[in-house]
Structure formats: structure tokens, C-alpha cells
Amino acid sequence: MNLYPFIPMRRARYRLKPVSLILIAGLVALPLLTPAAGATEIDEPYPIGRVLTPETAARKDAPDMVRMQVSHFSQPNQNDAIIMPTVRAFQKAFGRDHFYAEVFSGERINPKKTDLVLSSAGTYRRAADVGSRDIGSLVSDRFPDPNHAEGSVFVVRKGNRTYQSLKDLKGLRLVTSGPKAFTGYQVAMGELLREGINPDRFFSDQIVKLNDMPSVVTALRKGEADVGVLRTCFLEDMAAEGKDISDLAVVGAKPETKDFRCVRSTALYPNWTVTITPHATPDVARLAASTLLSMKPIPGNLHWGMATDFTPVDTLFKELKIGPYEYLRHWTLRRFLSEYWPFLTLFIAAVIGLLLHSVRSDRLVERRTRELTKAYAKQKELEERTRRANEHLAALQKNGMIGQMSSMVVHELRQPLATIVNYVQSLLRLSDMHRPNSEAMMQKGLTTIRSEALKADEIVTKVRDYAKRSSGSDTRTVIDLTELVNRSVANLEDSSSYRTPIHSDIRPGCLIEGDRLEIEVAVVNLIKNALEAADRKGGSDARVSVVLDRFETADGESIRLTIENTGDVLTKERLESLGYATKSAKPEGLGLGLAIVRTIIQNHSGSIAFNPREAGGLAVTVTIPAPSHPIS
Incomplete structure (x- = not known):
């Protein structure tokens, strides 16, 4: 039976014994005795709400009661064999009258009503934010590495169309066990994200068969959906129980590894995990951990060990923005600060830088304006001083020139004027010696000359006096x-x-x-x-x-x-x-x-x-x- 339709099967190299032939004949005849291919009815040994310790059901809320919740897992599941031995081991450790266990949906752990939880790694990490801690993880021959034990497969009906990769599933109708199912939905969506696909917009429709993987197979076979998501090893478990899966094919199958032999389409995550909640006392936590790790293996080497790396689960939730990271789907102040704090820091630093630059520029402009105003005032003052100095020098030059030229004029003209006056006086004396008629005319002319000469002397004297008055040098x-x-x-x-x-x-x-x-x-x-x-x-x-x-x-x-x-x-x-x-x-x-x-x-x-x-x-x-x- 080839569950890897796009990967060649290894050729068997062994001889079938008679017992094997009988088993194979039984498997071949089984479909004839079982319901039709479309039917996938499977017994449900652990339905939601089942009480695993009926003897303590009446007093489950007693203060001294240690309460345990077991997550509902889709059937068939070979790991179910570990559930009841674990319950009995805890009954023995805490006392039959002081231990209570029941099956719950696995969607959300309530730390106020339970002390211990047996669930998938996804359910455990969803409760990590309320203080839950793991005390053991499932180990078996089938899953020897508890860090890599669970995953998902994308399944389609075989037909004319061949799907080579996950991207070929775009636009198909999807059927799953519900958005809270870890391997039945969340792991598969995380794989799409790693392929660069947005799972919220990739499929044309999503059908939910809540916590019921057999119904996922039925929906595929009835044509209600085109592709389904199942947990790893689910198909192998169906085949082991004699169910026909020949009409189903896995898309995006990854090669086998030595520690994991089931077909898978995704990465692997930690196996079932038992966690202790903050409601439990330290003594309960110590006794529960020691009880788990000291349990003897059951057939298939099922026993409790320790997973050491739940980081892939946290990364998956963060990428899908679910569980503790649900807030990433909503634009809150917390998310905004969480995602964009480097850019906010740079923006705030840039704003502060701009403000400081603006303040500095304003101060520099202010200071420069003051300097320019002061320089302008000083320049105006210098210009005024220059104007006054030039005016003063011009006044000095003008006054000095007037005074000195007046002095020179007086100095040069006094002697000629004095000579004229002397000659006129001499002529007047000579006139006294001539006849009266001619002498009268001469005397009149000479008198006029003398008068004019005296007037010229008077004018020169006045100019001299004016020059002295103009220069302010009346006294020394x-x-x-x-x-x-x-x-x-x-x-x-x-x-x-x-x-x-x-x-x-x-x-x-x-x-x-x-x-x-x-x-x-x-x-x-x-x-x-x-x-x-x-x-x-x-x-x-x-x-x-x-x-x-x-x-x-x-x-x-x-x-x-x-x-x-x-x-x-x-x-x-x-x-x-x-x-x-x-x-x-x-x-x-x-x-x-x-x-x-x-x-x-x-x-x-x-x-x-x-x-x-x-x-x-x-x-x-x-x-x-x-x-x-x-x-x-």
C-alpha cells in the first residue's frame, strides 16, 4: 500500500512465511466483511466528558482531590494505550480516593480546576502563559525522539488530477478537525506559511469536523471537500486496523527518517505531554513527575520520557498568530510597540534629532541675527562717524581756506592800497599849487579816487574781520x-x-x-x-x-x-x-x-x-x- 504516491516504494527483500500469508489473506478479505469504503466508523474509547475514575466522580471537587484532564485525541490512535496505565499509576501514587481523571476537549486548560493535564504539545504550549510546566513526554519504539513525534498530512482522493506540491491545492475546499486541533489543523497551516502561502486566503472553503478525523476522511470520499488534514500515522493506524485507504493520496510528502516511519507533509513536533499547572502543590508536582518517569514501558515500548525543545511549537503559534500570540491578529498598542519598536525608536530619535536641530538652528539664527543687527548698527555708527568726520574736515578746510585766503588778500592788497592813498594825498597837495579852475576838477577826481580806495580798504578789512569771526579765533x-x-x-x-x-x-x-x-x-x-x-x-x-x-x-x-x-x-x-x-x-x-x-x-x-x-x-x-x- 503506497502512502507516498510521488515517492518510489522500497522493494521488499524477504520471504513471506505461512503465518504472514494467512495475515495478508485476512487483510485482503477484511474489506468484504467491513462496511463500504465510504464508511469509517471507529469505536471512540475516550469521548469528551468520559470519567476515567468513576469511584471519585462524586467528590471530584474535594479540596484534597488531585484532578487530571486527558485531552481528546482523534481515533484510531496507537498512543491511547498509555492513557489508562498512566491514570492507574497516579491513583496508586495519590490514593484511589484522592485522584480524579476525565476526558476534555483539549481546547483550553483551566489551571484553577485541574492539577495535571495529558495533552498534545500544542495544548500544553497554549497554556504556558498561565504557568503550566511539562513533567513528561511520550516515547515509544514508533516515536523514539519525543522532540519530533507528531505532524500533519494533506490528503486528497486519487483521481485524474495529480497534486505535486502544496501550492497545487490553491482554491480547493479544505476539511479539518477544527481550528483548535494541533496536528489536525495548526501544524498543517504552519507548513503552508513556510511555503510562502497565506492559509487564511488559500482555500476556497474550510469545512470543520470538530475533533473527528474519521469524518474528515468520510467528507473527502463523499466529495464534500477536496483536501483534508490528518495527523501523522492516522492513515497507517487505519490500515493496521484493516481499513481501506487505497483511494487516498498524500500531497507534499516528505522522505522518511530513521526515527519516524509514517508519511508526513509537515515538520515534526513534540509528542504527547503531561503538564503540571500552578494549581498543584510542589509535593503533587514532585510525586507526579517521579511517578511518570518511573512507570514501566508497556507493549510498543510506550513510556514517559522528557522532551527538551518546545521552541518549534512556540514559533508555529507566533507565525500563525494563535494561542499566546492571538493578540498579533489585532492592532493593539502592545502589538504595535512589539512589532515596530525598532522603527519607533528610529522615528523618535529622528524627531528628537529634528527638534534639537530646529532648536539649535533657531538659536544660531537668533545669535546670527543679533550679530548682524549689532554689526549693522556698528556699520551705521561708523558711517555716521565717517559722515561727521568728513563734514568736520570739510568745514575745517573751508573755514581755514577762507581765513587764510582772507589774510593773504589783506596782506597783498594793503600795500597797493596804501600806495594809492599816498599818491592821492600827494596829488592833492600838488593841486594846491595850480590855478583854481583846473584845480577844482583835479581835486574832485582825486577825492573820488581816494574815497574809492578807502572803500576798498574798508571792504578788505571787513573780509578779514569776517574770516576771523568765522574761524572763532578772536582770542587765543x-x-x-x-x-x-x-x-x-x-x-x-x-x-x-x-x-x-x-x-x-x-x-x-x-x-x-x-x-x-x-x-x-x-x-x-x-x-x-x-x-x-x-x-x-x-x-x-x-x-x-x-x-x-x-x-x-x-x-x-x-x-x-x-x-x-x-x-x-x-x-x-x-x-x-x-x-x-x-x-x-x-x-x-x-x-x-x-x-x-x-x-x-x-x-x-x-x-x-x-x-x-x-x-x-x-x-x-x-x-x-x-x-x-x-x-x-
Whole structure:
């Protein structure tokens, strides 16, 4: 009988004995004596609700009663032989009057009503979350490895269509023992998942024959379903009892192994397991474990050992999202956090990073805005200072030029006017010596000339007086030359009109007596000339130095101002013309600047000297006597 329709059978290499021939003849004749192929009636020795210890049924809820539940298993099942010997062993260990056992559906263990449970590994692991612990697993010659003893098979009726793999079953009608059946449903669905198939959408319909695998076979044979799920060895057990299974074929059959000889379509899981619940006392648990492991084997070498790996069952439940992992089928906060915590962690970290970056960016923008605002305010202040300095310099230049030009005009015109006046007076005296008629006319003309000349002199005098009033130099005062030179240097630097830097060495307490406006005009003109000359020459070594100090002379203390600049080498003619009104070296100049400066210095009893530098440029030294006594 080939249960592996797509795997070649091994050829038998032994001689049949007479006894074997009789057994085979009996098996062949058996179908004639049994119900038709469509019938699968099988005795049910352990139906749900059967009490296995009738003597204690009346007092099953007594406080001193040790209660045991035995899971209902689909028939036929060769493992059933271990049930009653196990019950009797516990009766002997705990006392016949203190032990109660019954058969339950196996769907859910209630730890508050039972102490011991005999069930599949699936039923045990579904109760692991309430504290149940295994104390023994079934071992036999048929299943020598308790870790790999149970599985499932996909069964179809043989016909015209051949199913090579599990994927060929798509769209068929499925019949099973129910969604809670471990090997009758859950193991098979887990295998589909491993094949990359979603079992919830794979079949067109699912029919349930609750806890009744023979009815699964009947449904297949009657055409109610196209494919069924049975536990491993179920077909072999039917054949052993003489049932005809020649019309059935297994889909996705896996090769035999030395420790498992039944046909299978799935991976294997631990065998039947006895568990102890949290309701049991430690003494009950100790005695139950020792009783199980000390039981003598029964025929078929059925006995209790220890399975060591229930991880595949837990993995199966997690993949199917059933049992302890039922919550994975529902989007709860727990599941969301459990499945997506790495992504949540990254997301939260990213959000925190963005927030920190945003805060940091805001602070940087804030700080940069403050810096820019401060820089802008400072720039505006510098521009205002530059404007005021330029206005002040222009006013100085204008006032100084007016004052000095007025002085020059007066100086130049006084002598011609005086001569005219003298000649007119002489002519008037001569007129007294001529005749009266001609003399009257001459006297009238000469009088007019004299009057006009006096008027011109008066005009010149008024211009002179206006220049003096404009410059504010009506009286002389003590001038703090240190402060004046420092302010002049600062004003020129603030004006941003020159590229050449100014290096100053100003000694404090340098005082002179004179007109402050005129002295400032002179100082500013000298420093401006030095800056302009250095800018025209240019170069990395361009510089202007301003030095102010005091020194002693034979006549007393004097103040010395030295202004030195880099520049072109001066010719002898150019050097001799400095300080006099000549053509300016600057295209826009009038040639009056240094002449005005010389006049101002001389008016303050001082001297000015121009000394050429060997490397080019000029050193101007101004010397003015310090006041000999305080001026009020």
C-alpha cells in the first residue's frame, strides 16, 4: 500500500512465511466483511466528558482531590494505550480516593480546576502563559525522539488530477478537525506559511469536523471537500486496523527518517505531554513527575520520557498568530510597540534629532541675527562717524581756506592800497599849487579816487574781520595738542578715504597757545597730504607715522610734531617749493595747502621743516613753543 504516491516504494527483500500469508489473506478479505469504503466508523474509547475514575466522580471537587484532564485525541490512535496505565499509576501514587481523571476537549486548560493535564504539545504550549510546566513526554519504539513525534498530512482522493506540491491545492475546499486541533489543523497551516502561502486566503472553503478525523476522511470520499488534514500515522493506524485507504493520496510528502516511519507533509513536533499547572502543590508536582518517569514501558515500548525543545511549537503559534500570540491578529498598542519598536525608536530619535536641530538652528539664527543687527548698527555708527568726520574736515578746510585766503588778500592788497592813498594825498597837495579852475576838477577826481580806495580798504578789512569771526579765533587760548592730534588722526581714519594705515605715537600733556581752529587746519592738512602721497605710491610698505613729543630748547620748552610718510622721491625743485603758493602736485589741488599751513605755523611763532626720506617720501617737522605761563 503506497502512502507516498510521488515517492518510489522500497522493494521488499524477504520471504513471506505461512503465518504472514494467512495475515495478508485476512487483510485482503477484511474489506468484504467491513462496511463500504465510504464508511469509517471507529469505536471512540475516550469521548469528551468520559470519567476515567468513576469511584471519585462524586467528590471530584474535594479540596484534597488531585484532578487530571486527558485531552481528546482523534481515533484510531496507537498512543491511547498509555492513557489508562498512566491514570492507574497516579491513583496508586495519590490514593484511589484522592485522584480524579476525565476526558476534555483539549481546547483550553483551566489551571484553577485541574492539577495535571495529558495533552498534545500544542495544548500544553497554549497554556504556558498561565504557568503550566511539562513533567513528561511520550516515547515509544514508533516515536523514539519525543522532540519530533507528531505532524500533519494533506490528503486528497486519487483521481485524474495529480497534486505535486502544496501550492497545487490553491482554491480547493479544505476539511479539518477544527481550528483548535494541533496536528489536525495548526501544524498543517504552519507548513503552508513556510511555503510562502497565506492559509487564511488559500482555500476556497474550510469545512470543520470538530475533533473527528474519521469524518474528515468520510467528507473527502463523499466529495464534500477536496483536501483534508490528518495527523501523522492516522492513515497507517487505519490500515493496521484493516481499513481501506487505497483511494487516498498524500500531497507534499516528505522522505522518511530513521526515527519516524509514517508519511508526513509537515515538520515534526513534540509528542504527547503531561503538564503540571500552578494549581498543584510542589509535593503533587514532585510525586507526579517521579511517578511518570518511573512507570514501566508497556507493549510498543510506550513510556514517559522528557522532551527538551518546545521552541518549534512556540514559533508555529507566533507565525500563525494563535494561542499566546492571538493578540498579533489585532492592532493593539502592545502589538504595535512589539512589532515596530525598532522603527519607533528610529522615528523618535529622528524627531528628537529634528527638534534639537530646529532648536539649535533657531538659536544660531537668533545669535546670527543679533550679530548682524549689532554689526549693522556698528556699520551705521561708523558711517555716521565717517559722515561727521568728513563734514568736520570739510568745514575745517573751508573755514581755514577762507581765513587764510582772507589774510593773504589783506596782506597783498594793503600795500597797493596804501600806495594809492599816498599818491592821492600827494596829488592833492600838488593841486594846491595850480590855478583854481583846473584845480577844482583835479581835486574832485582825486577825492573820488581816494574815497574809492578807502572803500576798498574798508571792504578788505571787513573780509578779514569776517574770516576771523568765522574761524572763532578772536582770542587765543591754551590748546591741548595731544587731544587735537589724536582726534584728527581718528577723524581721518573714520573717514575711510585712505588705504594707508596711520601709526601714531602721541605723548600726553602737550600744550600750546594759539587759535584752535587754525592749528587743527594745519594738523589735518599735513596728515592728509601724507596719506595722499603714501596712497599714490602704494605698496605693502605704505605707511604714515605721527609723532608728538616735548623737548627743551635754550628759550624754554617746545612742542614738536613730526609727520612722516612713504612715497615718491622728491626733486630738489619740488622740495624748495614746499610751503609756498605754487602749482599743486595733485591734479585737483590749488597749490595753497602747504602755504596756508606755513602761514598758520608762523603766526603761532613756530617753524616748519620739510626733510626728504632716502627711501622716498617726506618727513614734516612742526615746532611750536609751549606757553611760558597759564593763560586765563
